[in-house]
Amino acid sequence: MLIFGLRIDFIAMPLDQHGRTINYLRVSLTDACNLRCVYCMPEQMAFRPGTALLRDDELLMLIGFFAELGFEKIRFTGGEPTLRRNLVELVRATAATPGIKSVGLTTNGILLDYLARPLRDAGLDRVNVSLDTLDEARFRQITRWGNLRDVLAGIEAAERAGLRVKINAVPVRGYNNNGDVADLARLTLDRKWQVRFIEMMPLGGIAQFQQTNVITETEIRQHIENTLGPLVPENDGQLDGEARLYRLPKAKGTVGFISSVSHPFCAGCNRMRLMADGILRLCLLRENEVDLRKPVRAGWTADRLKKLIRESVHQKPWGHGLAENKIATNRAMSEIGG
Ligand code: SAM
Numbered sequence: 001m002l003i004f005g006l007r008i009d010f011i012a013m014p015l016d017q018h019g020r021t022i023n024y025l026r027v028s029l030t031d032a033c034n035l036r037c038v039y040c041m042p043e044q045m046a047f048r049p050g051t052a053l054l055r056d057d058e059l060l061m062l063i064g065f066f067a068e069l070g071f072e073k074i075r076f077t078g079g080e081p082t083l084r085r086n087l088v089e090l091v092r093a094t095a096a097t098p099g100i101k102s103v104g105l106t107t108n109g110i111l112l113d114y115l116a117r118p119l120r121d122a123g124l125d126r127v128n129v130s131l132d133t134l135d136e137a138r139f140r141q142i143t144r145w146g147n148l149r150d151v152l153a154g155i156e157a158a159e160r161a162g163l164r165v166k167i168n169a170v171p172v173r174g175y176n177n178n179g180d181v182a183d184l185a186r187l188t189l190d191r192k193w194q195v196r197f198i199e200m201m202p203l204g205g206i207a208q209f210q211q212t213n214v215i216t217e218t219e220i221r222q223h224i225e226n227t228l229g230p231l232v233p234e235n236d237g238q239l240d241g242e243a244r245l246y247r248l249p250k251a252k253g254t255v256g257f258i259s260s261v262s263h264p265f266c267a268g269c270n271r272m273r274l275m276a277d278g279i280l281r282l283c284l285l286r287e288n289e290v291d292l293r294k295p296v297r298a299g300w301t302a303d304r305l306k307k308l309i310r311e312s313v314h315q316k317p318w319g320h321g322l323a324e325n326k327i328a329t330n331r332a333m334s335e336i337g338g
């Protein structure tokens, strides 16, 4: 449609078929990882060859199109995004893209000690670091390969660099216990961090393990309150992104719960996910996908690509089907990026 000579279908905020504003793009930069977390992937995971992934120029072109369509917030994820060559340059170019207001990164933190400062200088605003326990031995069991001290050094470096830090923890029955959950929540007493507990979601080939070993928000909250006192709701109980926030008595930071399994937040979903192989995932926990890489490599015009993106946004499904035991099995979490 033309108004005052402007194509308003390309400048209005993108809405999906359910009337939700969709303006947040998570971009997975690689499906590969330097850890093998039990809740995310099997230990013998095969990764895609580099040629199957979007090149930097293809990725930046697509990010530019999303920005033109009204997307304002980008979060890089993976696999492990710090393994992507040129990550700092990708962040710099994305932060400089007209329309993009915020660039974040979700990482396991292993390489953050070296990267936090250059990333901050390149325009990164915020970093979410995965940390499931403060116990070295259990950290190794959960991640299979990791060293806790690398992650702690990464978090300290992120703070020093002036990045806004959030901690993501996934409680898994038999791996991290009540004490681990309380220890992580205790960090918020002295630090202005948001420590978020994510209910383990079933996805891909390890869905049975994930369903059997999930620990629900109710249980996690009980452990925290029994040890550290009452969790008082923040923001009148409103969601902050996908997390419901609480504060422990006299705490500087907050404790959040991301409970897609027991308390789905699909009604407020505002995101799409572009995976490293150039496929757009319409809902984290549904198999609906649209291939953008093939059209990019076939030389589609910018207008045609933007139309495809807009139509894909429109088709976003209402929400997941976990309550009906509908589980997406075509991808592991590490391929999508969370
Ligand atoms: N490698 C980075 C990391 O671990 O932060 C980014 C990718 S990881 C797939 C993104 C987020 O998904 C992490 O916070 C991780 O804890 C979370 N995650 C992985 N598997 C999950 C699952 N089955 N259920 C819920 N969250 C999961």
Ligand code: SF4
Residues within 6 Å of the ligand: 033, 034, 035, 036, 037, 040, 041, 078, 079, 080, 107, 108, 130, 333, 334
């Ligand atoms: Fe790697 Fe992140 Fe998955 Fe752990 S959660 S295996 S760090 S992608």
